[in-house]
Structure formats: C-alpha cells, structure tokens
Amino acid sequence: MQLDLTSFILELINFAVLVWILHRFLYRPVLAAIDRRRSAVEHTLSEAKAAREQAAAARSEVETRLAEWESERAQARSALAAELAAQREKGLADAARAAEQERARLAALQAKQALEQQRANESRALEQAGTFVARLLERLSGPELDARLVELFAADLAGLGTERRTVLAEAARAAEGRVAVHSARPLDDAARARVEQALSEVLGVDCHAEFAVDAALLSGLSVALGPWLLQADLRDELRFFSAGPRDAG
Amino acid sequence: MNDTGTLFHLGPLGISVTVVTTWAIMLVLGAFSALATRRLRDDPGPLQTVLEGVVLAMERAIAAVYPQTPRMLLPFVGTLWLFLLAANLLGIVPGLHSPTRDLSLTAALALLVFLSVHWYGIRADGLRAYLRHYFSPNPILFPFHVMSELSRTVALAVRLFGNMASLEMAALLVLLLAGFLVPVPILLLHVIEALVQAYIFGMLALVYIAGGIQSQEITKERKESQT
Numbered sequence: 001m002q003l004d005l006t007s008f009i010l011e012l013i014n015f016a017v018l019v020w021i022l023h024r025f026l027y028r029p030v031l032a033a034i035d036r037r038r039s040a041v042e043h044t045l046s047e048a049k050a051a052r053e054q055a056a057a058a059r060s061e062v063e064t065r066l067a068e069w070e071s072e073r074a075q076a077r078s079a080l081a082a083e084l085a086a087q088r089e090k091g092l093a094d095a096a097r098a099a100e101q102e103r104a105r106l107a108a109l110q111a112k113q114a115l116e117q118q119r120a121n122e123s124r125a126l127e128q129a130g131t132f133v134a135r136l137l138e139r140l141s142g143p144e145l146d147a148r149l150v151e152l153f154a155a156d157l158a159g160l161g162t163e164r165r166t167v168l169a170e171a172a173r174a175a176e177g178r179v180a181v182h183s184a185r186p187l188d189d190a191a192r193a194r195v196e197q198a199l200s201e202v203l204g205v206d207c208h209a210e211f212a213v214d215a216a217l218l219s220g221l222s223v224a225l226g227p228w229l230l231q232a233d234l235r236d237e238l239r240f241f242s243a244g245p246r247d248a249g
Numbered sequence: 250m251n252d253t254g255t256l257f258h259l260g261p262l263g264i265s266v267t268v269v270t271t272w273a274i275m276l277v278l279g280a281f282s283a284l285a286t287r288r289l290r291d292d293p294g295p296l297q298t299v300l301e302g303v304v305l306a307m308e309r310a311i312a313a314v315y316p317q318t319p320r321m322l323l324p325f326v327g328t329l330w331l332f333l334l335a336a337n338l339l340g341i342v343p344g345l346h347s348p349t350r351d352l353s354l355t356a357a358l359a360l361l362v363f364l365s366v367h368w369y370g371i372r373a374d375g376l377r378a379y380l381r382h383y384f385s386p387n388p389i390l391f392p393f394h395v396m397s398e399l400s401r402t403v404a405l406a407v408r409l410f411g412n413m414a415s416l417e418m419a420a421l422l423v424l425l426l427a428g429f430l431v432p433v434p435i436l437l438l439h440v441i442e443a444l445v446q447a448y449i450f451g452m453l454a455l456v457y458i459a460g461g462i463q464s465q466e467i468t469k470e471r472k473e474s475q476t
Binding site for chain 1: 262263264265267268271272274275278279282283285286289290291293297300301304305308320323324325327328331332351352353354356357358360361
C-alpha cells in the first residue's frame, strides 16, 4: 500500500482525458442517436395522433352529415306523407262531392223520369179513360141525351152575365142573326125551335140557325156565332175532362 | 520492479504499470467507442443496440438518484463505471493486474469524486450558496461536514483498493497453495466483486455529487419557506 505521486497525478489526468474521450466518442453520439430516434418516434406518433384526430374529425363530420341527411330524409318523408294525406283527403272529398252531385243528379233525373212517367201514365190513363168514356157515352148517347143537352144549353145561355150577353149580341147582329148549329144527330123540330128561341131571347136578336150534323160531337150541339163558338156537346166535355188534369198539373 | 512499480521513465516521470494499464484501457475504450459509434443508424444493429442499452441503463441509474439533469452527470459517473469495470475485470486476464489494486489510482479517482462534488455543487447554485450548506443547520457542524467529506473520500479510495488488492492476493494464495483449477471459484468471485465494486464506487460518487447539489436546493427551499 503505497501512494506514488506521479501515478496519482497521471491518473488524475488520465481519467479526465478518458471522461472527455468517452463523452466525445460514446455518450454524445449514442445519446444523439437515441434523441434522434426518439424525436422521429415522437414525430411519427404526433403524425399518427394528428391523423387519428383528423380521422376522428372526418368521422364525426360524416356522422353529423349522415344524421342531418337522415333528419332531412325523415322530414321530407313526413312532408311527403302529409302532402299525400292532404291530396288523398282532397281527392276523397272531391270524389264524395262528385258522387253526391251525381247522386243528386241521378235523383233529379229519376224524379224527372218518374214525373214524366207519371205524366205519361196519367196521359195514357186519361186517353184510355177518354176513349172508354167516349165509347161508353157513344153507346149511351141518343135523342134523349141530345134533348137534355139542348135544355142544358138553353139554361147555361140564360145564365150568362150581361157582359157576355152584350158581346154575343153584337156578334149576332154582325152576322145578321145567322147562326151555324152542328149536332151529333139531326135535331127534331122542337129541339131546333128551342135552340133558336133560347138564342133570340138571350141575345135580343132574331136568330136563324143553319143546322148541320157532326157525328164527332158524340151528343149535344155546337153553336158558331160569328167568331164565338158555344159548345154543349160531349166531345168538348170529354176534351175538357182529358185536358183538365194536365192543365192543373 | 514489482506489480505496481515503475515500468519505465518518461523524462523525470516514472511511468508505473498502473498508468500504462490505464492508458491501455483508455485506448481500448476510446477506440471501441469511436469505431462503434462511427455509423450510428436510426435502425440500430446489435452492437448499437448494446451500446444504447448500456448508455440508457447508466442514464436511468443516475436519474433514479438525481432525476433533474441526469445527462449532466452521465459523462463523469458513466466513465467511472465503465473504467472501473474494465480495470477490475482486467485482473482476470492472466499476466495482467487490475490497476484498481493501486492506491494511486483509487486515490486519484476518490479525489476526482471529491472535487466533482464541489464542482457540481458550486455549478448548481453558486459558490456562496454552496459554502453556506457547510454551516447549515448550525455553524458548529462545519468541522463535522469537513471531516465527513474527507473521511468518505478516503474510504472511497481505500475501499476499492482494499477489495481489489485483497481479492487478487487471495486468488494468488489459493493458486499457490491449492494448485490448478481450484482458484476458478475465486475467479468467479473476482468477476462478481469487480462488478460490485465498480457499481459501488460509481453509485457512491453519484450519491455524493447528487447530495452536494441537492443540499443547495434544500437550503434554498428552506430559505424560501422562511421568507
């Protein structure tokens, strides 16, 4: 155990030199390489992190956009459904209205057709009734009925009002008392005289009748006095009977 | 000429075996470092991986004691570890002796550690603040601080010298007395002892230096808390 001063000093220097050598050729380059690689790794990590963040942001954006699209699609779908429902309601209302109008039109048409049918039936019934009554009256008519109708003519003429009498009298005067009388059958003298007498008394004019036969009258007589026609025959009554309901309707 | 005696003279200086062995270790370590770190790549090969592993292991060991700036202490403490490891293991090679069995070397290293403690301490917070810690917490403790630092420096030198010298002596005695192959376990013990002693020396140096720096920080924190 001895301490050599020269060795001691040289070892001091040696170690200091060794520290410098290792620092220069070992620690510094190795640490620099480590730092460089660590920096590269950190750079790569930061790039990866940035890329991951970008991807996350893009993903978030896409998800947001998809959600917006989904919302817009749902809104459009609901708007379309509402529009379709409104159109369907409107179509149904239009169809119901058209059906109601058509129904009303058909009802009116049916009512009209029924009325026309009723009228036609009535008319046909009246015609048949007229025909039946005409045939019946034709079979029932005869001189007795003619005489009674002459009396009825005289009575009705006597019952005329003053105004009508005046008018008829003027017509008789204008015709100088000539009167055309048509009967269903030839009248006997008494009936002829009764007709002329009734006319002369009521009108105050001496009337001379020209008698003729018109079988269409069925029974009774028709008197033509100027423009006036005085009828007391079954044909006219039947015509009145047939026309009566139509006029009333 | 004995094992640690003068090998030759360089002018007035007597160059001992220890110094020559140290030069050889310096040459080997320097040449190896220069060659190995000549082409460092970002994609490291096996040798570069080993080098990086060794340097990082030393940096982490230093950071475990002084985490603030481990790279500041790495050149000194790391060189202590590497040099002492190489110097201690050199004794296994037949015909060579560990330079650490020479008190001149261990004393020189202990002195360097002693100076480094003050150097790094002063560098951390200035001369006045560093010197103030000798009078903390009470000026009466100043002689004890000085005695502590001197004694631990002496202990540092003598511990390494004693362990390595006694180990070689024991191996030599066993070889002389027991014969061939019997000292093999002693050689294995030599390897373990070389590793342990290198680690202990470097770790103690690190603890002393870190203590010197942190004592300034503790003193400063106390002052700041008082103000």
